[in-house]
Amino acid sequence: MNSDKITKIVLFSVSFIILIVAGGMVFSLVGGAIPAFKTFGLGFITSTHWDPTHGQEEYGALPFIAGTLITSFLALLISFPLSFATSLFLGEYYRNTRVAKILGTMVDLLAGIPSIVYGLWGFYVLRPFLISIGFENQGFGVLTSSLVLAIMIIPYATSLSSEIISMVPNDLKEAAYSLGSTRYEVILHVTVPAARSGIFAGYILAFGRALGETMAVTMLIGNRNIIPNSLFSTGNTMASVIANQFGEASGLKLSALISIGLLLFVITGIVNWIGKLIIKKMS
């Protein structure tokens, strides 16, 4: 057997394993979710009532879906100015300089910090700070979680966008300069439009990351099974309720939690799909 053939077989079998794992996940999620959907029907998605008390069990996932979407969207909103400015700094203004290299490494480092550390930082540093400036009265809730989430997703958005921005062809930019454009005009009318689909992809990636984040959010959101009605309200997210309740769950409750996992899977899928559609339209 020649090495070419062996490589082919190895590559094929490895990719096949990934296919099996992903398929197996969907299969077991759907299988586990059936009892909950059979009992509650579509009401499982639209109901806000979550009552694990024995004998009157009733599960509705809406508070968690709302909590996940609200915190993730807020995080994206908060992180946008920060990561957009950083990516311009890294990819355009200070491209290939030592400053950019150091800053770029720092940004990547942010991605490597375990989420429990972000949670602790939010708990012991950010939360007391928010209270001390009078922004919050108890500090647990949507705003605190979103702020920490925003910092957590900065590296995902920044790395990809700065890479794409730095790849915009010099010819384009030089042409604009030769027509008398200022640097600001070049960025606004040449660089960003040329790189927009890549930048957008970075934010989709960051949003997906925020959707699935568990530990840091659990520590900060207050874990109340209600739909948050303000920035300062407590709430709960899909990933957080699974992490909290899975250990002691059985029967219908276990199925409800698996269903939430399935819904999270579907939501992430939809977000990626919409993202791809938009990217296609842009480029």
Place this chain on the structure above:
Amino acid sequence: MKSIITVLVLAVLFSSCQNSAKKKSTGENVSLTAAGATFPLPFYNLVFKNYSESKGIQVTYGGIGSGGGIRSLTDKVVDFGATDAYLDDAKMAEMPAPIVHIPTCLGAVVIAYNLTGIDELKLSNELLEKIFLGEITNWNDAKIAANNPGVKFPDQKIMFVHRSDGSGTTQIFSDYMTKISKNWADKVGTGKSLNWPIGMGAKGNPGVIGMISQAEGAIGYVGSEFAFAQKTQMAKVQNSNGEYVLPTMASISAAAKGDIPDDTRIMLTNSSDPESYPISGFTWIILYKEQAYSDRSFAQAEATVKLLDWLVSPEAQAEAPNVNYAPLTDDAAAKAKAILRTVTYEGKTILN
């Protein structure tokens, strides 16, 4: 390529043979595996380590939660399980074979709070109900002051912290609340996780303690082993005799002084003993009554029962207070020993 696969297959077969050979071998190297409740984990870690040092029998205990312990025993992947809530008759019937409960020590649920300068807080049953149902929302409420003459309470919102994860601690707490409050029983009920009317959730005892210690005006419930180790502010709770009792080793043990059924399956909350702290409870180890199952050797079964017999003996019980658990009363220990003497291997009792 073919030869690589052959080698791999042989290796897998060989190692699996070794595994099963190990399991069937009797005698010297018996090791025990167990899993379950996290509440007694520090106690079990300590005594099991002592036991393996003196008797040479390795005991591995995984703190995976009471539910996980019951599931592991159902799947027969452990020698024994551990749980903070006993299995009721319906759950016993769901097990593949009859099981027995062995109480190993007592713990309590402590009402921890954070109010600077207030070292004594007496909570009547009525106050507990009103605070935890959200009917009293500020520490300067007249009802709290009336119950604590001489204490000046601040104008501070009450922040209730409960467990966000399913837990035996919540089970004991809610069982007590259900016993003392009709309103609680109607609105919330008993369980490992509940539909909380107010408050915010934190994960695990460390999470709850952390949140309470961070927020002035917070109140919540935590396992006694954590509260004692962290030396938090603890409230005196009114027991069924009307006495206000602080949770201590003695007052927790006292909860087991009343009548205990022979199978030891009882919630000790709201005990009738006048000295008892009312939110106390046993933690149990559960095992199959017939130990000959899934290829288990007699040595394995004997080691299991002997370990548990030692666990309820005075020698092991004396270690409990060192890690903040209350030891069994003599009566409870005697009942545990009697139960262990009903455990059989192929129909014959193991201990005499």
